[in-house]
Amino acid sequence: MGMIHGRLYDQHLIRINKLKTLKEININPYPSEEYTITSNSKEISNNYKTNTHVIIAGRIIRIRRMGQASFIELKDKEGLIQIYISRNNLNYDNKVYNLFFKQLLDLGDIIGIKGYLFKTKNNHISVYAKQINLLSKCLHTLPNVKTDKSGHTFDSFDKNEKRHRMKYVDLMVNEEMKHVLLTRIQIITFIRHYLNQMNCLEVETPILQPIPGGAIARPFITYHNTLKRTFYLRISNELYLKQLLVGGLEKVYEFSRNFRNEGIDKQHNPEFTILELYVAYKDYYWMMTLTEKLLQHICWNIYQGLTLKVGQQDIHFISPLKQITFFEALKHYTGFDLSHLLENEIRTICNEINVQIDNNMNKGQLLDQIFSQKCEQQIIKPTFIIDFPLEMSPLAQKHRFKNGLSERFELIINGVEIANSYSELNDPRDQLKRFKQHMKLYNQREDEKMLIDHDFILSLEYGLPPCTGIGFGIDRLIMLFTHQRNIKEVLFFPTIKSV
Known part of the structure; x- marks a missing residue:
């Protein structure tokens, strides 16, 4: 060496x-x-x-x-x-x-x-x-990349850590990786054009936030010298976009660069791109239809058809996409009906089916771990998982017909969560109550706890119209459409360890 x-x-x-x-x-x-x-x-x-x-x-x-x-x-x-x-x-x-x-x-x-x-x-x-x-x-x-008469490449610049650290060299010599990143640009352009055609408004919301709201995650913390106060790099832009709907903008979206101070693996980077879209006077059923059409638009523009081949699997984006409730999915993949069980009973089943859990997890967290460890990776064809428990959905409307459930869906494709959507909760008193319950349930340390955004609650008191919102994991979406298994391959400059 x-x-x-x-x-x-x-x-x-x-x-x-x-x-x-x-x-x-x-x-x-x-x-x-x-x-x-x-x-x-x-x-x-x-x-x-x-x-x-x-x-x-x-x-x-x-x-x-x-x-x-x-x-x-x-x-x-x-x-x-x-x-x-x-x-x-x-x-x-x-x-x-x-x-x-x-x-x-x-x-x-x-x-x-x-x-x-x-x-x-x-x-x-x-x-x-x-x-x-x-x-x-x-x-x-x-790097002197060579290709023999049979089309086999050797002496290529293919050591992943070095490629990701020296992305400029990777772009010079690896045409396949260059194509992946150019496809990323194309997909974002297709989405932006599609939403603009719907008269949606592209907006910008703060990256430096006084409260890390809109999601549960460990934030990056910084300090503003002039204001003499702590700020957080945003973990979500959801609460700001809803405030724009309160102000009368009925269709808004943002390609949001978010930051979460958590683990790094093949599906997670500390900074990542989310498309957040919010539309007034619609619900999560409407958003499912829009999601189908948007996926079809992307697939057609990239592959001139509605079928994406991933390994040996054909992924079809033909309407209607499959729908299954959260508890139906749990029963299908675990054999247990968990819809009416108490927290201790669910904990017992976790031990029976070898789901890794922590002792301090609450009911919502236990259900989330069961789904993540036993269900998600087995769902290959595009599937809407609908009607999540309220314990897992503090920002979603209560289901209009089903007690204890929320009007929420997740889109799973090829074993990965691609999008998350709600009929958005717009009752300010219910929202404040849910925030307090969620803080208590998660029982986090004082410096990590989910703080209540009273400015957001105040905005709801002025009246948020009935609406629906969705967050698309853009990096994961691009991984899907470019056949990549590592998020670093679809980022121009992924976060990597220091030399």
């Missing part, structure tokens, strides 16, 4: 020395002036015409140096293009060609090419270079 690092360090020193030589022959390795580009690799491939003059730019990923003629493989934002270099045809004298091109250019350098199009004897579209401009000198050796 030390030898490998030694070789890389030597290569770094060699490239630094090349900087000095470049300056000695009056070539600026980091020019600032605009470099006008007239085409790219995709446009050249789609609209090829012999002798067309082009100006392109990109990163050198392969060089085949020969005597008087050589080839460069250049990578730009759209793909790869071959560059043909002839010593006799460049606007440089032979001395500069032999020194600049043959000795001072390296893999990873960003260059600009002015030339014209032609095809090689092998019918390969190429650019015949008339001029090369160095636009940025790369001082490190790039």
Whole structure:
């Protein structure tokens, strides 16, 4: 391992020395002036015409140096293009060609090419270079990814921790991972366009919050020097969005960057993206229909159909999606009807079916653990789990027909929770009572407890219209549609351990 690092360090020193030589022959390795580009690799491939003059730019990923003629493989934002270099045809004298091109250019350098199009004897579209401009000198050796005739890739940049730490290198050399992140951008764009077409308003809510409200989670804590008070990075934006409905905005949404000071695993990152949508005068049944249509819109735009293949499973987004109540799901996957049992009876069953629990868990937490450990991972096809116990839903309306239950659903796909929705509780007195009950049930330490947001309660007293809301886990949604099992693969800059 030390030898490998030694070789890389030597290569770094060699490239630094090349900087000095470049300056000695009056070539600026980091020019600032605009470099006008007239085409790219995709446009050249789609609209090829012999002798067309082009100006392109990109990163050198392969060089085949020969005597008087050589080839460069250049990578730009759209793909790869071959560059043909002839010593006799460049606007440089032979001395500069032999020194600049043959000795001072390296893999990873960003260059600009002015030339014209032609095809090689092998019918390969190429650019015949008339001029090369160095636009940025790369001082490190790039991973040399190779593909054999069978399409197998080796020597790839595939050590996960290093890839996630050096995302810029990952984007350079791993086209698959670049495609995943570009698909992330596309999906968010599709969702935003869909909601805007519904006349929903995209809004912004505070990231620094005086009270970590809207969810149960350990927050990140910071301090405002001027105000001399503690603030929290938001764990949810839900309470703020509901206040906008109180103010008369009837359809609002936000792509919210949330922060939770908890564990890191394949499905959890300390900062993550949630789409929160709230619509006045609708309920959770309406939101289920909207959710189906939105998923169909995404799937159709990405895959031109309503079926997503995940491993050996076909995930269909054809309406209507399956619905099953929370207690029906528990009975189906555990064999026990838990709908009328007391807390101690549920605790006993947890021990019988090997559900890991803590002694201080309340009834709602016990039910949540049973569902998480015994049910969720087995639900593959898109399924709405509906009608959760009130103990698990402090912000949801009581069910209009079923005692002890709430008007809430979770969407589970491929064993993962993708979305959570309620008919929103808008009774200020009931909400205050639920907040107090929830604090008591969770029995958290003083510095971690769920504080009551009295500003939110005050807003409800002015009248929140009947409404429904939903939170989509955007990172998990993108994991689903890009076939990724690790959340770090769908984040541009995931949180990772220090070196």
